[in-house]
Amino acid sequence: MTSKAPRFWRCIPQRYNLIGTHCHNCGEYYFPPRTLCPNCRRDAKIEDYKFKGTGKVVTYTTIYNATEDFDRMTPYSLAIIQLDEGPRLTGQVVAAPEEMRIGMRVKPVFRILGKEGERGIIYYGTKFVPAEEEIR
Amino acid sequence: MRPVSIIGVGCTKFGERWDDSLRDLVVETGVAAIEDSGVTGEEIDALYVGNMSGGRFVEQEHIGALIADYAGLSRLHIPSTRVEAACASGGLALRQAFLAVASGYCDIVIAAGVEKMTDVSSGVAADALAAAADREWECFFGATFPALYAMMARLHMRRFGTTRDQLSLVAVKNHHHGCLNPISQYQTEITVEDVLCSPMVADPLHILDCSPITDGAAALVLAPAEIAKKYSDTPIRILASAQASDTLALHDRRDLTTLDATVHAGRSAFQQAGLTPPQIDLAEVHDCFTIAEILAIEDLGFVPKGSGGKAVEDGMTALSGALPVNTSGGLKACGHPVGATGIKQAYEIALQLRGEAGKRQVDEAEFGLAHNVGGSGGTAIVHIFSR
Amino acid sequence: MPAGIVSYGAYIPKYRIRVDEIARVWGDDDDIARNLNVYEKSVPDSDEDAVTMAVESARNAISRGEVDPCRIGAIYSGSESHPYAVKPTSTIVGEAIGCSCSYTAADFEFACKAGTAAIQACLGLVGSKLIDLGLAIGTDVSQGAPGDALEYTAAAGSAAYVIGREDLAAEIEGTVSFTTDTPDFWRREGMPYPEHGGRFTGEPAYFKHVTSAARGLLEKMGARPEDYDYAVFHQPNGKFPIRVARKLGFSKDQIAPGLMVPMIGNTYSGAALIGLAATLDQARPDDRIFVTSFGSGAGSDAFSIRVTDRIDEIRDKAPSVRDYIGKAEYLDYAKYAKHKGKLRL
Numbered sequence A: 001m002t003s004k005a006p007r008f009w010r011c012i013p014q015r016y017n018l019i020g021t022h023c024h025n026c027g028e029y030y031f032p033p034r035t036l037c038p039n040c041r042r043d044a045k046i047e048d049y050k051f052k053g054t055g056k057v058v059t060y061t062t063i064y065n066a067t068e069d070f071d072r073m074t075p076y077s078l079a080i081i082q083l084d085e086g087p088r089l090t091g092q093v094v095a096a097p098e099e100m101r102i103g104m105r106v107k108p109v110f111r112i113l114g115k116e117g118e119r120g121i122i123y124y125g126t127k128f129v130p131a132e133e134e135i136r
Numbered sequence B: 001m002r003p004v005s006i007i008g009v010g011c012t013k014f015g016e017r018w019d020d021s022l023r024d025l026v027v028e029t030g031v032a033a034i035e036d037s038g039v040t041g042e043e044i045d046a047l048y049v050g051n052m053s054g055g056r057f058v059e060q061e062h063i064g065a066l067i068a069d070y071a072g073l074s075r076l077h078i079p080s081t082r083v084e085a086a087c088a089s090g091g092l093a094l095r096q097a098f099l100a101v102a103s104g105y106c107d108i109v110i111a112a113g114v115e116k117m118t119d120v121s122s123g124v125a126a127d128a129l130a131a132a133a134d135r136e137w138e139c140f141f142g143a144t145f146p147a148l149y150a151m152m153a154r155l156h157m158r159r160f161g162t163t164r165d166q167l168s169l170v171a172v173k174n175h176h177h178g179c180l181n182p183i184s185q186y187q188t189e190i191t192v193e194d195v196l197c198s199p200m201v202a203d204p205l206h207i208l209d210c211s212p213i214t215d216g217a218a219a220l221v222l223a224p225a226e227i228a229k230k231y232s233d234t235p236i237r238i239l240a241s242a243q244a245s246d247t248l249a250l251h252d253r254r255d256l257t258t259l260d261a262t263v264h265a266g267r268s269a270f271q272q273a274g275l276t277p278p279q280i281d282l283a284e285v286h287d288c289f290t291i292a293e294i295l296a297i298e299d300l301g302f303v304p305k306g307s308g309g310k311a312v313e314d315g316m317t318a319l320s321g322a323l324p325v326n327t328s329g330g331l332k333a334c335g336h337p338v339g340a341t342g343i344k345q346a347y348e349i350a351l352q353l354r355g356e357a358g359k360r361q362v363d364e365a366e367f368g369l370a371h372n373v374g375g376s377g378g379t380a381i382v383h384i385f386s387r
Numbered sequence C: 001m002p003a004g005i006v007s008y009g010a011y012i013p014k015y016r017i018r019v020d021e022i023a024r025v026w027g028d029d030d031d032i033a034r035n036l037n038v039y040e041k042s043v044p045d046s047d048e049d050a051v052t053m054a055v056e057s058a059r060n061a062i063s064r065g066e067v068d069p070c071r072i073g074a075i076y077s078g079s080e081s082h083p084y085a086v087k088p089t090s091t092i093v094g095e096a097i098g099c100s101c102s103y104t105a106a107d108f109e110f111a112c113k114a115g116t117a118a119i120q121a122c123l124g125l126v127g128s129k130l131i132d133l134g135l136a137i138g139t140d141v142s143q144g145a146p147g148d149a150l151e152y153t154a155a156a157g158s159a160a161y162v163i164g165r166e167d168l169a170a171e172i173e174g175t176v177s178f179t180t181d182t183p184d185f186w187r188r189e190g191m192p193y194p195e196h197g198g199r200f201t202g203e204p205a206y207f208k209h210v211t212s213a214a215r216g217l218l219e220k221m222g223a224r225p226e227d228y229d230y231a232v233f234h235q236p237n238g239k240f241p242i243r244v245a246r247k248l249g250f251s252k253d254q255i256a257p258g259l260m261v262p263m264i265g266n267t268y269s270g271a272a273l274i275g276l277a278a279t280l281d282q283a284r285p286d287d288r289i290f291v292t293s294f295g296s297g298a299g300s301d302a303f304s305i306r307v308t309d310r311i312d313e314i315r316d317k318a319p320s321v322r323d324y325i326g327k328a329e330y331l332d333y334a335k336y337a338k339h340k341g342k343l344r345l
Helices: A005-010 A012-017 A068-073 B022-037 B063-076 B089-102 B122-130 B145-160 B164-179 B192-197 B225-231 B260-273 B290-299 B308-313 B330-334 B338-354 C019-026 C032-036 C050-065 C089-096 C114-127 C198-221 C240-248 C252-258 C268-280 C311-317 C321-325 C333-339
Strands: A019-023 A046-050 A055-063 A076-083 A088-093 A105-115 A122-130 B004-011 B044-050 B080-083 B108-115 B200-202 B216-224 B236-245 B282-284 B367-374 B379-386 C004-011 C015-018 C040-043 C072-078 C104-108 C133-141 C156-164 C170-182 C230-233 C288-292 C297-307
Touching (some): A005 A012, A012 A122, A012 C089, A055 A088, A055 A105, A055 B145, A068 B122, A076 B145, A088 A105, A105 C050, B004 B022, B004 B089, B022 B063, B022 B108, B022 B216, B044 B063, B044 B089, B044 B338, B063 B080, B063 B108, B080 B089, B089 B216, B089 B236, B089 B367, B108 B338, B122 B145, B145 B200, B164 B192, B164 B308, B164 B330, B216 B225, B260 B290, B260 B367, B260 B379, B282 B338, B290 B308, B290 B367, B330 B338, B338 B367, B338 B379, C004 C050, C004 C268, C004 C321, C019 C032, C050 C089, C050 C311, C072 C114, C089 C104, C089 C133, C104 C114, C114 C133, C114 C156, C114 C170, C114 C268, C114 C297, C133 C268, C156 C268, C170 C198, C198 C288, C230 C252, C230 C268, C240 C252, C268 C288, C268 C321
Parallel strands (some): A088 A122, B044 B080, B044 B108, B282 B367, C072 C133
Antiparallel strands (some): A019 A046, A055 A076, A076 A088, B004 B216, B004 B236, B108 B216, B236 B379, B367 B379, C015 C040, C133 C156, C288 C297
16 A cells, blocks of 8 residues: 555644644734745745634535545534634534534544555544533 | 637537547547548647546546547647646636637647546545645545535525525526537436435535536637638637636635636636626536536626525526526536536537527527636636637 | 652543443343443544544643643553554654653553553653653553453543652652563454453452552551542452452542543543542542552552642643543444444445
8 A cells, every 4th residue: 555654744733733824924824834925925924833723613514425535434524614813724523413503613622534544554633623611 | 819719619428438438538529629620630730638637537647648649640740738727627728729829829729628537436536536626735634526615505505595496406407408418418307306305415515416427528629710711611709718716725715605716717708808797698607516606607797796596596597598507518417527528618609609509509699608617716717709 | 859740631532332232232131231330431433542532631631730741751651552553652642742852752551551550650750850741641442342241341531641740739659569470351463352361350360469559559658548538449340449449448438539430431541540530630639549550461550649739720720530421422332333443344
């Protein structure tokens, strides 16, 4: 089998801890990270930024028919999430389909995102769960 | 820049072409277009072919050389180029051919598109198509194409009150058109209930909201307008060719219910053609999913934002409506061999403007528009044609 | 130089299956839940494993103690269900909690006591000042073959402890281990489920090792059971810890706060450590806690712990064990089998 280990490894900071970027020139936050700020281009002052991971669901779907790698995980819910710092990202929300709604607050959890079959590496990273009042 | 015309057209039957390979499809459509135009091989200055993913679907890259070779042109050593913009590869091939002729650099140029999709399982096909989205930041998390459009649909429904039935009506209409088109993959009428009762793919989109996996190819022969009459009694003028790009990933878009690439390409095309949306007699738009047709007619300026669903419900886009949309059956019913789709759209408009569209002929059609989208809207290509 | 617990965190997945539901499938005795004193057990989600739970518990420990992850000089993760046979769990945890790269790490395996062994290793490094802070984790998505007695109890959970010298929430006053070569329970390389010696896992294994380590520690500390406010024993089922407590002279009240197994099953490497976490969740400053783990193969680690004033400051900064236990969603056997990957695809 062909492993995509280098490709996964390169993105570990983003996958595990939502490390994105922030442009000090215009104040915009980027996740996924950008090294060129579309607002400032060559005037940009980009540095790494660790997102809190909390945000809200902008829109979502529940997938019943997936690509081969995700075939055994259906149904699962996918959402575009707006992080509290501003940028939007695509991610899975671990929730029953009927729990999903636009505007729902979410927070990050550490989960398995995928596996390279039985023999390859395991892709760990961030999914989201509904952020009911803190569990405590 | 000089005016450019289409002097010949060809298109294969769309569908599951189990007996035919990618090269069989290319030969079939190439011969048809060249015969239709009456050009000889020696006259052809260049070929452009749209193909999204020969590498994934048939493990074949280098499609440019392959089509020149199997079109019987290898001994003429004609420059042949494959272009790729995901599902807009066909539209992009047409635009490259158009630019080559318009610039004066070439005279006779072939614009073709081909995709052979049924040699792999549907799971592999879905993954190959997903490569048009952002592999690292969308697909890695399990995004599929239906899922991306489902998320647009959900937000459109929420913001504008677009209904589930309005989505279904797009599919119902396009299946009806497909029944009138001999090359169409689907030749069956469906009802709103059929759509709703079909399996869910990505909520709220059902399988009958989605364009199918299709084998097919299409080709056009382009020439400078000044010599077009030499080859064709009914040359079709390309009044405008516009292309625009946007963020690769859906989540980065300015607005999740607008394809800004379509808006920009559309505006540019209307400006080039010196026309306004109400002057268009028919349009082939990129209905990879039912919601996509609703977004397209809004973003191209045919109806105000948010009223696309209503326009479909009111019959505006039906064959008998003010703006017949997707008379070929669209991607939904005619089929969506991704690299061929943009060329097939132009083929359909050309047939309509020539008055050769048979049972689905739009009366007195003078101006037609073709709209081809790559991915979830990272690329949009708009062409406007006239008799 | 005192050393001990700077912070702690637990994680238990939200899914449960009732023991009665498992008994229904295999046609076993209706009384099995009562006989085991285990009524339901935790089940991981299909995208959870020993690593993801270790990360969640470690993140809870970091936020509870407001620990700077860059101060952590060692990470040891104990589990018998590490998802990789080769490739450490601990490095994934280190990256996920944002450690520097200047730390040592290794994965431990000693059946159900790998987590307490990890604490002892951290105590050594911290006590010798080789490192500032150590992170010790016990985490398991334990395996029980379908229909096997283990299936009634094999559960999922994790607990993480930050071990240091300063700002202690609880001092570890002493630790004693008792270890022999006793093949009561094992899993061979490449095998999906463990095997066990049935009743052989009782007297010559669990009871002999737990009582020997516990008595050794009482002797070393010059203490008696009544000197402790709480006691936690490894809990493979709900009967053994009660019986061993009685045998050693501890009361039911002393073990009640840390007896989680009736509600969540046996979380293996997590079991004694989740019991300790649940006890710390309600302990007061100056309370003393007696902890004894057990790992098949076989050994026990016993700890004498004294809670400090700091416990009141940090307790509520992360979810408690009972917060997790209160959030339960029940699965039937079919869904449970899917979650646990028992259906080979």
